[in-house]
Amino acid sequence: MPRYFTDEHEWIDVEDDIATVGITEYAQGQLGDIVFVELPLVGALIEQGKDAAVVESVKAASDVYAPITGEITEVNPALEEDPALVNSSPEDDGWFFKMTIADEGELDALMDEDGYKAFVAEL
Amino acid sequence: MTDHDTDEHLEDLPLNALPHEAWHLARGARMVPFAGYNMPIQYEGIVAEHTWTRENAGLFDVSHMGQLLLSGPDLDAAVEAVLPIDLSTLKLGQQRYSLLLDENGGVLDDLMVSRWPDALYLVVNGATKWDDLGTLREALPDDITLNYLDDRALLALQGPKAADALARHVTGHYPLSALTFMRFGQFTIAGHDVTIARAGYTGEDGFEISLPADAAAEIADLLCAEPEVKPIGLGARDSLRLEAGLPLYGHDMSLETSPIEAGLIFGINKRRRTEGGFPGADRIIREINEGTARKWVGLKLDGRLPAREGAEVFSGSDHIGTVTSGGFSPTLGAPIAMAYVASADAAIGTALEVEVRGKRLAATVSPTPFVPHRYFRGS
Numbered sequence: 278m279p280r281y282f283t284d285e286h287e288w289i290d291v292e293d294d295i296a297t298v299g300i301t302e303y304a305q306g307q308l309g310d311i312v313f314v315e316l317p318l319v320g321a322l323i324e325q326g327k328d329a330a331v332v333e334s335v336k337a338a339s340d341v342y343a344p345i346t347g348e349i350t351e352v353n354p355a356l357e358e359d360p361a362l363v364n365s366s367p368e369d370d371g372w373f374f375k376m377t378i379a380d381e382g383e384l385d386a387l388m389d390e391d392g393y394k395a396f397v398a399e400l
Numbered sequence: 401m402t403d404h405d406t407d408e409h410l411e412d413l414p415l416n417a418l419p420h421e422a423w424h425l426a427r428g429a430r431m432v433p434f435a436g437y438n439m440p441i442q443y444e445g446i447v448a449e450h451t452w453t454r455e456n457a458g459l460f461d462v463s464h465m466g467q468l469l470l471s472g473p474d475l476d477a478a479v480e481a482v483l484p485i486d487l488s489t490l491k492l493g494q495q496r497y498s499l500l501l502d503e504n505g506g507v508l509d510d511l512m513v514s515r516w517p518d519a520l521y522l523v524v525n526g527a528t529k530w531d532d533l534g535t536l537r538e539a540l541p542d543d544i545t546l547n548y549l550d551d552r553a554l555l556a557l558q559g560p561k562a563a564d565a566l567a568r569h570v571t572g573h574y575p576l577s578a579l580t581f582m583r584f585g586q587f588t589i590a591g592h593d594v595t596i597a598r599a600g601y602t603g604e605d606g607f608e609i610s611l612p613a614d615a616a617a618e619i620a621d622l623l624c625a626e627p628e629v630k631p632i633g634l635g636a637r638d639s640l641r642l643e644a645g646l647p648l649y650g651h652d653m654s655l656e657t658s659p660i661e662a663g664l665i666f667g668i669n670k671r672r673r674t675e676g677g678f679p680g681a682d683r684i685i686r687e688i689n690e691g692t693a694r695k696w697v698g699l700k701l702d703g704r705l706p707a708r709e710g711a712e713v714f715s716g717s718d719h720i721g722t723v724t725s726g727g728f729s730p731t732l733g734a735p736i737a738m739a740y741v742a743s744a745d746a747a748i749g750t751a752l753e754v755e756v757r758g759k760r761l762a763a764t765v766s767p768t769p770f771v772p773h774r775y776f777r778g779s
Contacts, residue, residue: 309635310447312728312735313704315757331757333706335446335728336635360704 281384282393283344288368291384298344299372300332300363303397308334311363316352316374323349323376325383330373332363345383347376420553420617424461427624427631434634435526437464442633449636450730453602454771457559458632459623466529467552467610468536471519472544479520482539483513484678486669490515495582495597499659499667500524500532505680505687506655508535510647510667514584514597521595523554523608525649539679553616558606558640560774561628566607569622570596581605581775589619598776601637603644603769605776642736643729645698645768651709652696652724652738660687661740663696694721695746698768699754701735701761704728707754711737714753714760715745723754731771737763 281289286304290297305311313333323329323343330341352374355362363371378384388396421438424431429440440461442449452458470479476487485498495514502508509528514521524532529548537546557566567576572587576596579585584597592615600606611619623629638648647653653662658680660668665688672678673688701707706728713721726737737754745752748767753760 309442309445310730312706315705333728335450335639335730336441338706338708 280390281344281387282390282396283342283387284396285342285344287341287344289344289384289387291378294378295350295375296345296347296378297372297375298329300341300367301393301397302367303400305364305367305371308332308339308363310335311360314356314360314363314373316356317349319349319352321349323347333360341373343376344387345376346379348379349374349376351375420461420463420620423617423620424631429631429633432634435464437526439464440631440633442635443631446633446635446639447730449630449632450639452630453559453604453632453636453640454731455560456630457557457562457565457606457626457628458602458636459620459629460556460558460632460637461553461616461620462526462556462608462637463553463613463616464526465554466522466524466526466532467549467554468522468524468529468533469516469519469547469549470522470536470540470544471547472541474541475520475544478541478544479513480672481677482536482679484668484672484681484684485513486671487515487520488671489669492517493583493585495584495599496669497667499664500535501659501678501680501684502655503679505658505683507649507653507657507659507662507664508532508655510649510653510664512597512599521610527650549610551613552610553613555609555611555616555620555623556600556606557609557623557629558600558602558632559604559628562604562606563776565623565626565628566596566609568626569619577779579607579776580778590615590622592619594619601644601646602640603646603771603773603775604640605774639727639730642725642727642738643731643769643771644773645738645770647696647738648725657696657740658683658687658692660684661692661694661696691743693743694740695743696724697739697741697746698766698770699723699726699737699739699752699763700732700766700770701737701754701763703761704735705756705759705761706735707737707756707761707763712755713739713741713763714755715742715750720745720752729770735761736766736770738768741765 315331329343424440500508579598711723721741750765
């Protein structure tokens with residue numbers, strides 16, 4: 278299962294025609310203790326680069342953008358009860374939402390794991 | 401991701417280094433620009449640092465704050481013309497909260513005033529210290545000397561175990577335990593002359609240590625070597641003061657608010673409330689007698705979503721106020737906020753709503769502090 282990364286520190290797993298989206302280990306470290314995650318509505322159509330979720334840390338609110346264009350098919354119900362999952366398991370149990378992939382071409386412009394590692398190393 | 405709170409214009413300004421910036425970096429601090437300084441926002445994480453301070457002791461570098469020394473003939477009368485303080489009741493070794501007001505009664509800064517032998521020592525906010533120096537210089541007679549103690553650093557050690565940790569390093573004419581809340585004295589730490597005030601900005605027992613800047617790293621190391629002490633960043637300083645119900649200048653009060661609206665009447669000492677004779681006295685005395693249209697209140701929010709500065713407050717469909725500080729309380733596990741609301745809606749227990757990203761969150765006007773103060777007032 279290929280995993281893609283954005284320069285906004287999101288990861289995208291693609292399985293069949295559905296993408297699972299979360300934020301990276303680097304991102305959770307930058308945000309600090311997460312106390313609330315506002316997730317999109319299932320069924321929402323979101324364009325690449327538009328606001329999809331909001332992460333509230335103790336310190337501040339941060340937007341999470343849709344890494345690709347698509348329709349939200351599912352959101353992670355565990356984050357409502359335990360938003361700190363994003364800190365403890367950002368790239369696994371702390372996933373944010375699943376969405377359809379309207380344009381596979383958008384995936385081609387994203388980074389792979391090595392590319393993202395190199396990108397973070399430059400920050 | 402985009403941080404809503406990033407203050408982009410600040411990034412263009414040259415930043416001053418704290419006296420021991422390298423000390424913070426060596427301890428893994430993440431630094432951010434604040435008040436013209438590169439400041440440590442966090443070390444291991446805001447919640448961990450916050451909880452550590454509530455349970456043990458946290459060391460804060462607050463050297464960005466301005467330490468001023470005033471001296472000269474008829475000092476008390478000169479300062480009373482500028483600040484709404486009653487200096488006749490401020491004895492040697494005592495510290496008191498005061499306010500620097502403009503002619504309209506707006507708040508230019510809040511500050512601490514301490515009586516030193518033949519001098520008054522002031523601690524003012526870092527972001528306002530240069531303006532304060534100008535205001536004070538202009539308002540005070542020429543024969544009053546105003547020294548900015550830029551060779552001093554300021555460390556705050558806060559928390560229930562602060563006294564134990566600090567006492568191991570302090571010598572003086574009397575023991576550290578003789579200091580009660582809002583008192584200060586001269587002591588020695590590792591051979592350096594320091595001034596220690598029993599005060600702080602967390603609601604916990606604690607101390608503010610004024611010391612030579614070139615000794616700051618050495619003394620910070622000494623204190624952090626104690627098992628009770630960890631360095632704490634600005635992030636936890638903000639969440640701690642929010643829980644303690646302590647206002648932050650530039651957010652919870654400003655030139656646009658009067659101290660009476662802000663609930664800071666204790667900053668206008670009793671004699672001055674009738675005598676006046678300080679900047680803005682007409683408005684302040686009128687507001688004391690007649691009340692204000694809006695009031696500063698604490699809010700507890702239902703759910704987990706915090707309301708931040710700028711969120712609008714509603715009573716039914718009426719827009720009745722604005723949040724000035726807000727966040728998630730690690731101690732309570734719930735969002736809390738400070739707001740200005742219409743005085744009719746300011747009573748404890750009033751049910752209000754706060755709007756965050758188009759959603760109305762239920763909120764209740766709550767007593768402050770949100771987390772009880774634990775100051776040391778004597779055993």
